[in-house]
Amino acid sequence: MFRTDEEAGVYGPGHNSFTTAPDGTDLLVYHARGFKEIEGDPLDDSNRHTCVQPFGWKADGTPDFGRPLRWTQA
Numbered sequence: 001m002f003r004t005d006e007e008a009g010v011y012g013p014g015h016n017s018f019t020t021a022p023d024g025t026d027l028l029v030y031h032a033r034g035f036k037e038i039e040g041d042p043l044d045d046s047n048r049h050t051c052v053q054p055f056g057w058k059a060d061g062t063p064d065f066g067r068p069l070r071w072t073q074a
Helices: none
Strands: 011-020 026-033 049-054
Touching: none
Parallel strands: none
Antiparallel strands: 011 026, 026 049
16 A cells, blocks of 8 residues: 655555554554665565554545555554
């Protein structure tokens, strides 16, 4: 759902899934890392961490994921 967003400090996002919070808020769950430079294969990177953030819905019924939250917020 996301690509690297240097402004937000989010690098290598991937493997998303969805869930709902107890209050009914729709949540996007994915993994990413908070730094750009890595050694080795970026697709085999064990330094990514779980991120969770809410998302909304557009008037046409499609999801609106927006942008990834800043690394310190997600």
